Structures are given as C-alpha cells and as structure tokens.
Amino acid sequence: MTGLIQVVGGAVVDNLAEPSMLLVARRSAPETLAGLWEFPGGKVESGEEPETALARELLEELGVGVTLGSELECGAPGGWPLNERASMRVWFAEIAHGEPQPLEDHDELRWLALDHHDDVLGLPWIPADFPIVRALLAAVAVPARGVAT
Known part of the structure; x- marks a missing residue:
C-alpha cells in the first residue's frame, strides 16, 4: 500500500453462515463524525495484519471477541476509499464471546435486520461507509422488506 492509512471494519452479524442482523455503532467522537453510524473498527498498526487489527479493535471498542468470516469485496486493491489518505477493508464477523457495549468512540450500538433495507439505509451513515x-x-442477499418500489 502506498502511504494510505489502512483501516479495518467489522460487519458484525448474528451468524456468519446465515446473517440476518447487523450490529452498527454510532460515533461519539470526533465532533465532525459524532452522531453518524459506522462499521466498528479502526486503524491497522505498523506490522499488524489487518485481521489481527480488526479483532483487537472490536475487543477495544465493543468488548467482544469475534470469529472473522470472509472479506467484503470492493474491487479496489487497497479497500474501500474513505478519503484521500485512508482506505478501509471490511470483514464479516460473528461474536464469539462477550456482550457488545459502546466502550470507545461510540455512544450507541444497534442491531438492524438485514431484510429491512430502509432501516439500514435510512441511518445517517458516515458518508464513506454508505457504499459499503x-x-x-x-452480498448477504436477504430478500428486502420495507423497500418502496
């Protein structure tokens, strides 16, 4: 990667084999992102593997240990562009132990039904996360309910 900050995010679902619910987190900091929703995660430290960084970040931010599933493909080699300085790779994850709590940089967590697309898409997401x-x-291909046609 050529100088881009690598960020990792967790698409935390209720079940890796048949996901029906997605855990999302509302930012409390920094002020410019407060109140917006995101995939929990954070920066990859120097010398750290992305998957290891994601497990560490989810433990720090939510207090949970996870089992990682597949990476959500984006088509770009470095991951989903966040801005001109950073990109994010996202993996599906299932909670292996612990009860998720908003411990760091978040003030609320919410489970969303993946078949209620309007509920998921209707949240005020961090703009860079919306395409993800x-x-x-x-990717989960859960038949949509509540979507106007």
Missing part, C-alpha cells in the same frame, strides 16, 4: 452498506446488503 449497499455492497453488504447485496
């Missing part, structure tokens, strides 16, 4: 949300909904 759409790709996630397409």
Whole structure:
C-alpha cells in the first residue's frame, strides 16, 4: 500500500453462515463524525495484519471477541476509499464471546435486520461507509422488506 492509512471494519452479524442482523455503532467522537453510524473498527498498526487489527479493535471498542468470516469485496486493491489518505477493508464477523457495549468512540450500538433495507439505509451513515452498506446488503442477499418500489 502506498502511504494510505489502512483501516479495518467489522460487519458484525448474528451468524456468519446465515446473517440476518447487523450490529452498527454510532460515533461519539470526533465532533465532525459524532452522531453518524459506522462499521466498528479502526486503524491497522505498523506490522499488524489487518485481521489481527480488526479483532483487537472490536475487543477495544465493543468488548467482544469475534470469529472473522470472509472479506467484503470492493474491487479496489487497497479497500474501500474513505478519503484521500485512508482506505478501509471490511470483514464479516460473528461474536464469539462477550456482550457488545459502546466502550470507545461510540455512544450507541444497534442491531438492524438485514431484510429491512430502509432501516439500514435510512441511518445517517458516515458518508464513506454508505457504499459499503449497499455492497453488504447485496452480498448477504436477504430478500428486502420495507423497500418502496
């Protein structure tokens, strides 16, 4: 990767084999992102593997240990662009132990039904995460309910 900050995010679902619910987190900091929803995660430290960083970040931010599933494909080699300085790779994850709590940089967690696309898409997401949300909904292919046609 050429100088981009690598960020990892967890698409935490209720079940890796048949996901029906997605855990999302509302930012409390920094002020510019407070109140917006995101995939929990964070920066990959120097020398750290992305998957290891994601497990560490989910433990720090939510207090949970996870089992990682597949990476959500984005088509770009470095991951989903967040801005001109950073990109994010996202993995599906299932909670292996612990009860998720908003411990760091978040003030609320919410489980969303993946078949209620309007509920998922209707949240005020961090703008860079919104394309990832759409790709996630397409990847899990849960028939939509509550979507105006």
